[in-house]
Amino acid sequence: MDERDRHKQGMSTRRSVLGDSHVDRAEKNRNDFNADFQD
Template sequence: MNDELYNKGMQTRRSVLGDAHVDKAEANKTDFDKDFQEYITNNAWGAVWSRPGLTKRERSLITIALLAALGHDEELAMHIRATKNTGATQDDVKEVLLHTAVYAGVPVANGAIKIAKKIFAEEKDQ
């Protein structure tokens, strides 16, 4: 394992998803998925999310569009929640999902909008 890449990935992962989310994921890690967790920490968070070419806000919005387009609702919800850490606003998410409707389809965007509305309403109530 590349400790430097892993540490950079973990730092970025925590800054985007929050300590509570990452701590829970780490606590639930087993021998079965520890290699996968290391892989995503190294590659997604260390090698890609930590690159200087895009801001966390920009990466967040791209990720939301892709997850919505692919119908990955659980991951989409996680990344919509993470916008409070990335600098992406509700208006940013709204615009990305409207844009997603044009290129990935109205049903996909409709489902993603329902998820976003629920999350933003929950956050407002907290």
């Protein structure tokens, strides 16, 4: 499994746990301070 596959799987898990609206909002509000936490 490469990095892209792990990221895709992680985002799928994140969306199933937190919900699409939360993840979309977090991605939209991404900045230099919180970017590492969003990846």
